[in-house]
Amino acid sequence: MTDGPLIVQSDKTLLLEVDHDLADACRRAIAPFAELERAPEHVHTYRLTPLGLWNARAAGHDAEQVIDTLLLYSRYPVPHALLVDVAETMSRYGRLQLVSDPVHGLVLHALDRAVLAEVMRSKRTAGLFGARLDETDVVVHASERGHLKQVLVKLGWPAEDLAGYVDGEHHDIALETDGWSLRPYQQQAIDGFFHGGSGVVVLPCGAGKTLVGAGAMARSSTTTLILVTNTVSARQWRDELVARTTLTEDEIGEYSGSRKEIRPVTIATYQVLTTKRKGVYSHLELLDARDWGLIVYDEVHLLPAPVFRMTADLQARRRLGLTATLVREDGREDEVFSLIGPKRFDAPWKDIESQGYIAPALCTEVRLTLPDHERMTYATAEPEDKYRLAATAGGKNAVVDRIVRRHAGEQTLVIGQYLDQLHELAEHLDAPLITGETTVRERQRLFGAFRTGELSTLVVSKVANFSIDLPEASVAIQVSGSFGSRQEEAQRLGRIMRPKGDGRTAHFYAVVARDTVDQEFAAHRQRFLAEQGYSYTIVDAEDLDQAPDPA
CATH class of the missing domain: 3.30.70 (Alpha-Beta Plaits)
Structure with a gap:
């Protein structure tokens, strides 16, 4: 028996003592094969699942490595039956x-x-x-x-x-590396992808997933179909490809609600692909419009269910999934594994942070107590109304106002789920609001003004959860979200993770109503980030000055 940080139990749960000296090393060692389930203050609970073990196997980890890790860090003898089960489960992959x-x-x-x-x-x-x-x-x-x-x-x-892939139509693509080069982990991600042929690369927001995509395209030098979450993202991909590769604007087509261009490199939105007319997916011909050599799925954790069915028909094409988290709230991780491919590369957020490629971040949960009349309204509400009531509590406006003043002069995003709440906050802060109803042109204008510093505060709905490049943002204030979505929490933190020129720390605030489902959902949302090594400081709204120093 050793004084390790891990307790391995026969029900396949792993308990990690957070304050142990070896906790961080243990977390990194078990991350390739164990999934975090709960992350309270002192003991985090992980679970061994077949899919997690198969992903590890596909990434080149064998059962002996997994077993050695469990034995190395376990405080007590590891149940023999569990070790046998790990070996047998991993041996199923590739038979x-x-x-x-x-x-x-x-x-x-x-x-x-x-x-x-x-x-x-x-x-x-x-x-x-x-x-x-x-x-x-x-x-x-x-x-x-x-x-x-x-x-x-x-x-x-x-x-x-192991059946291989069709080469697809050749198209010359090279990286323009004047003044920059791929970071070591980006090159490793590209190498890992091509070694396996198809699969998923997991990198933190702000770590340059688009550059991994561009590098894979250059390595492939074939016609490429890129699937993205929205039109703003499509145009950011286009701009980045024009800046970082030998591709010209004429070689890149946009296939969205407003344009239907098919070029050697075509960027299409998930929304247009999943649009039905008279019960038929009318844009599926795009998948066969050219002899694509590479399909890139941006934000693969958000892949709509119909695209899985389409992807089943693309198995002869190389497929690259890019994401900050493989967590899917619909539980379809096995579909990503089987149809896009196994995880080929996964860089822990804290590792990339320690190398200086993403900004260090402090996470703070600010809890406010509802006044008596709001508590009574909440207490007597129907279950389906409780989260909205708690998440849109009126007292949050004053808390947000204080946080914004606390970070005066910093580029700040205020992010939420409910439009009424966001309209009220935008008016309260005298800041522009971006929602799904904001035109693409207006979104681009406002994001541009934010990047240049003309605007210091933006209020945004969930349209800004993903694929928005705002390197100047250093403060994010979350007032409401999609219930307990772990992937959304990761995406929102990711909006402020770009490294700052002066080395400043980023700040992520979650404003939460105490003793409500808002607080319960907040704990669930934080699980993924806890797995990445982040922890939340909890402060009372009345004691906001005790939050981590904004300097």
Whole structure:
């Protein structure tokens, strides 16, 4: 028995003592294969899941490494049954392989004949196979490559896809590296992606995911389809590609609600792809409009469900997913794993911060007590109304006002969910408001004014959660959100993570109503950031001057 920071339990939970000297080293060591579930002050709870272990396996970690990590950091003897289960779960990945056969095309090859027999007998695989070639090989219909991978993950036998990819249409793309170069972790991410062929790169907001995409495009030198969250993001991608690569504006098309351009590099929004007309996805022809050699999915954790079905048809193309977090609130992480690909590279936020590539950040939860009349209204409200009532508490305006004054002269974002609340705050602060109703042109104008310092405060709805490049922002104040969304919390913190020229620390505030579901959801939202090594200082609204120093 050692005095390690970790307690490994037979129900596959891992308890990490936060204040232990080895806690940070342990957190980094278990991050590739364990998922954080709860993160209160002193003991964080992680869980071992099949998907987490398979992602680790696909990223090159073997069972021996995982077991050695558990044994190294565990305070008590690790249950033998759990170690056996880890080894057996990880061994399931790759016992089935999708390979390319010169005669029969796509073939499912089994390293274990019994596993092939098992999956072929499943009703879920009916219609996905062609002729049985021998005891270890069966033909797979090429059009079912994605669907089969989905099914095999559900059956607990994730296939390793070794079938390769079509080259796609060649198109010269190179990086323009005059005055800059890829950071070491960006190059490692590109190398990891190409080593695996397809998959997901996980990098903190502000760490240059777009440059990883540009580097992958240059390495591929093929026509590329880039799928993004919105039109503003599409135009930021275009501007970045024009600045960082040999691509010209004429070579880059925008396929959005307002434009339908198909060029060698085409940037399309998820929204236009998932638009239905008379029950039909009318823009799906874009997927076949060119012989794409690379598909890039920006913010893959936000991928709409219909795009998963489309992605099942793109398995012969290289697919790169970019995200700050693989957490999906709809629980479809297994779809990302099977259809986009396994996690190929994951850089912990604190590691990138320590290298100086993203700003250090202090997170503060400011709790205010509702006045008696609001407490009674909340207490007697219907359950479905409670969060809105707590999240839009009138007292939050004064708290936000004090935080803004506390950081006078700094570029500040006020972020929320409810439009009535945001309109009131914008008027209270005499600051512009950006919502989904704001035109793309007006958004770009306001973001531009914020970047130049003409505007120091912006009030924004959830449209600013993702893919908005605001390097000058150093303070974010969150007044309400999408219930307990961990991914949203990460995206919002990410808005202020760009390194500051003077080395200043970024500040992220969550203003929360005490003793309400607002407080409960806040605790849930903070889980992902706790996994990354961030902690929240909790202060009473009356004692805001005790929050971490804004200097």
